[in-house]
Each structure stands twice: as structure tokens, then as C-alpha cells.
Amino acid sequence: MYTWQDVNDPGLTNTASISLHDAHLSAHGTQHCDLYRATWELTTSPGWITREVRISVVGDGWQRSLDVRRNEDGTWIDEVSLSGTQPADLAAPGIGADVDLTGAVDVDLGLCPVTNTMPIRRLGLLDGSVARTELLMAWVDMPSLHVIASDQYYASVDSSSVSYASGTRGVDVVLSVDSDGVVVDYPGLARRV
Template sequence: MWSAETSEGGTQPEDLPSPGIVQSADLKDALDCDLGLCPLTNTMPIRRLALLETQVPKTQLIMAWIDMPSLQVIASDQYYSSIDAKTVRYASGTRGVDVELEVDGDGVVIHYPDLARRV
């Protein structure tokens, strides 16, 4: 079960939603969290699904996705599949993302197109 305790301080920008779990979010099937703009959280499903060890077809997962910078938590449908021993396909139906992630042998993202590259 997912839960959140939040508090706000200072003056929030008018267009920034309040942090916490969005009331309509159905997180009962979410096993992992995904921090927006953070490629490191892709490692959890990559390793759990053993995407680098075997050929895994497109697999749907529900994530507790944390929006940045609002820190709102929503249920996000995400899809992972194997391409080869160094590449994984990641897509998000919630946010319209569909990319090939380059990963190291431990499943840590080393290149996420248009977002991050490990140096």
C-alpha cells in the first residue's frame, strides 16, 4: 500500500499542483516508484524483469510516478521490453514517452535520449 505525508512551505507558484498522491490514483498494482526526470529509477523494473538476461516481450507495469517539480504521485502505465544485452525499450502511456535506453551490465541507465547521459 502506498501512502504520503506532505506539507508545503513558502509561497507556491500558482500553477504548481500540491504534492502527494492524486486522489484518483489507483496504485494497488504499483510495485515500484518512478521519480520524474531521474533515469536511475528505471533500474528497478529492468532488474526485476531480468531484461538483460533474457528476451522479455513488451511488459506492462504500473508505477507510482512522482512528478517533478510538483511531487504529485500518480499511477503511470509503463512498458518495458528487451532489445539486447545493453538496450531496453521503455515507454509510458501516461506521458507519451517511447525510448531505447542504453544500460550497463547492472541495468543502470547510461543514456536516456534527450534526458541524461552518464559521464
């Protein structure tokens, strides 16, 4: 069981229970703050490749959920549900018609450090010197559950840290991680407590 506190909003907390296996993981958790509470479940296929993520977000008088899956042929599908009076400032949930996820093998759950674990383990970033590697992610905005294609870059630094960047989101940091590849400190986002 892991808990992270957001460094910009101390009221935002992520908790997760992660089961690590030889080449895959399963996890479930929560993300909550004053404005919403989210619950999620994640499963990966062998090779640390996302198979499915289910997310439900509840706010004051509204709820939305997203089930996003990666099929064996590499295509992504989603199912969305909405109830209540939706906040006008939230983007529509799900994968937009113009979003191209061709080549993406991971879901990256916004504001949640858990989903960095899959590329860290798949690329073997803690086991040796891995050069900067470009990946495409299906990035899920929280709490809107809107999905975009996000370019991300990972590289080895040492046995307890990796370089991580995203041009789409303007991030360029060094993540501190434990021996399992789970984030301890994500500068500008969250710290494990």
C-alpha cells in the same frame, strides 16, 4: 556514484549514489537546476520493489517534501509538507484522492534515470529475451511532487539496452544501460556523464 545531464536543459543535473545488492537497492541523490534543488532517498524491498522514497524540493522562498511508502499489502501512503510561498503553477504534492495505484510496485521519480533500474533488474531484461511487459508506476512529477499512476512498458533489446515506453507520458525509447541495469543514455531526457 552516477551523474546525468538533461539533454533539453543542460542546467538540470541528477546525481545518485546507488548501492546494489542481490535483489534490492538503496540510493540517494540530488536533482538541481536554476529553479530548484531536490534531494531524495530510495529503498527497495527484495525483488526490486519500492519500499519508500523521501524527496525534498527547495526553490526560491518555498519548500515541499514527500514521503511515499508501499506497504507489504501493496497499499501506498504518503506524507506531505509545505512551507513558504508555493508557486501557483505547481500541482499539489502527494497522491491525489482519485489516483489508483493498485498493482504498482515502483516509484518513478520524474526526470531521474535511477528509478528505471528496478524494473530492469526485476524483469531480468538484460539476461534474456523478455517480451514487452506492462507495469504500473507511482510516477512523481518534479518539482511539484504530485503523484500519478503511469502505465509503462519494458522489453529486452540486448545485453546493453532495453525498450521503454509510457502511454501516460508519451514516451517510446530504447534505453542504453550498463551491466548493472543503470541507465547510460535515456533519449530525449538525460545522458550519463
